[in-house]
Amino acid sequence: MGSGQVTDSSAPFDFRGKHVTVAGLGVSGVPAAKVLHGLGARVTVVNDGDDERARTQAAELETLGVTVRLGDGATLPxxxxxxxxxxxxxxxxxxxTAAHDADVPVWGDVELAWRLRDRDGRKAAPWLAVTGTNGKTTTVQMLASILRAAGLRTAAVGNIGVSLLDAVTGDEEYDVLAVELSSYQLHWAPSPRAHSAAVLNLAPDHLDWHGSMEAYAADKGRIYEGNRVACVYNVADKATEDLVRAADVEEGCRAVGFTLGSPAPSQLGVVEGLLVDRAFVEDRHRNAQELAEVSDVNPPAPHNIANALAAAALARSFGVSAAAVRDGLRAFTPDAHRIAHVADVDGVAYVDDSKATNTHATEASLAAYESIVWIAGGLAKGATFDELVAGAAKRLRGAVLIGADRALIREALARHAPEVPVVDLDRTDTGAMLQAxxxxQRLARPGDTVLLAPACASMDMFTNYNKRGDAFAQAVRELGA
Known part of the structure; x- marks a missing residue:
């Protein structure tokens, strides 16, 4: 609703004197309001919340002459x-709904950024775009590292927390942008046309927002629309290839797969410990190009190798050399709380993957280790855990459950891994992590991995997944003290 009302993105939009309403403050709303005000628009910001942070942001905008309405995000000005x-x-x-009835178009901040990318007459930087249920941020950061290794001026922007709007309207000029796009952002951005784009994977997520898995997948698939060079998909996830088939792309745009197995022509994959390209080489039916070693990927867990292959495919679509792919992957350091090795204590590895907030991410995390004591639980967000537990049962040495919805995981363990010892901590205070x-530690044996991969959101116990991971790391440090 609303997203289908956007006017032709090739036509210039004159904001001078236009009354533009910005819906929501925060990471995207404040930059949008500032940019629109600078373009001569009459800007009103509406925001549901009226907390201290919102009031601080409102005061900043009001000094510029922007009107802000706090606590009233429902009424169309x-x-x-x-x-x-x-x-x-x-x-x-x-x-x-009111906008639709009044025939008022609705854009997201990404749509606005696309419309403004070449406004000042300078050459617009092409977008290499990434979406997927899991792995987006890591892949975009890997991609940016590879592009920098190739000597290109670039930035990792978008859903990663760096405003895409700031990147396209700021003073710095880029050769290419590595753009992370969420399903939310894509819903409100029908016009962007990437140089190349990747959908890493698709699993049920945010269905309360999108309304159905079909609507969620359709919004993800928008990232392929109008691609010029390559649509990168996951060979192991047919739904991503289906989105490529459904996309309306420019003539000559290619489908390029990535796989953890040996690659077919037009794919990147893994052969004898090497990341190999059979897509962006001459005579891809006979030739392959070594890009890097699996050991160049940090950490070399299976799902992270898949992320690296997707990043490499996008970089290669832009003409980046094999050496730059290798050097960029070697230089990449993952963010905290993403399969982060915290410490070894008495022969047991302790790994923080607090970012694994859904079952799809946790499935990938559990697949990275052979013998695991699993710390899990939190807010399930409507998820079920039978498939996850059944797939990981043979790897589980034990499980420690925390959080509000831990019973759902306990019941799945009883059904599919009844021999696995389970500790059910009836606590939702932050101190529960130390006990967990x-x-x-009591359940683990030398050679095991104690893995925090909660498969749930954190807000029942912690402010966010970062705080949860910090609590885990602190507890591990206290073990080794």
Whole structure:
């Protein structure tokens, strides 16, 4: 709703004197309001919340002459000619219903960034875009590292926390941008046309927002629309290839797969410990190009190797050399709380993957280790755990469960891994993590991995997954003290 009303993106949009409503403050709303005000628009910001942070942001904007309405994100301001929304605002909000009824177009901040990318007459940087249920941030950071290794001016932007709008309107000029796009952002951005794009994987997530798995997949698939050079898909996830088949791309754009197995022509894959390209080489039916060693990927867990192959495919689509792929992967350091090795204590490895907030991410995490004491639980967000537990049962030495919805995981363990010892901690306070780590230590044997991969959101116990991972790491340090 609303996203289908966007006007022709090739036509210039004159913001001078236009009444533009920005829906939501925060990471995207504040930059959008500032940019629109600078372009001469009459800007009104509406925001559901009225907390201290919102009031601080509102005061900053009001000094510029922007009107801000806190605690009222439902009403369409009179005279609105365009809405620019924060990506997280659901399409069924009353504000968008009113916009639809009034024939007012709705853009996201990514749509706005696309419209403004070449506004000042300078050459617009092409976008290499990434989406997927899991692995987006890591892949985009790997891609940016590879592009930098090739000597290109680049930045990792978008859903990664760096405003794409700031990147396209700022003073710094780029050769190419590595762009992370969430399903929310893609829903509100029908116009962007990437040089090349990748969908890493698809699993049920954010269905309360999108309404169905079909709608979620369709929004993810928008990233392929109008691609010029390559649509990169996951050979192991047929749904991603289906999205490529359904996409309307430029003539000559190719489908390029990535696989953890040996690659077929037009694919990147793994052969005898090497990352290999059979897509961007001459005579791909006979030739292959070595890009890097598996050991160049940090950490070399299977799903992270897949991330590296996707990043490499996008970089190669842009003409980057094999040597730059290798050097970029070697230079890459993953963010905290993504399969981060914390310490070895008495022959047991302790690994923090607090970022594994859904079953799909946790499945990949569990697949990276042979013998695991699993710390899991939190807010399930409607997830079920039978398939996850059944697939990992043979790897589990034990399980320690925490959080509000831990019973759902306990019941799945009872059904599919009844021989696995389970410690059920009836606590949701932050101090429970220390006890969880102590119980995991008791269950573990030398050679095991104690893995925090909760498969759940953190907000029942912690502010966010970062705080949860920090608590785990602190508890591990106390073990070794």
């Amino acid at each position: 009179e005279g609105t000619e365009l809405i620019v929304t924060a990506p997280g605002w659901k399409p069924d909000k009353p504000l968008f 780590v102590q119980e995991a």
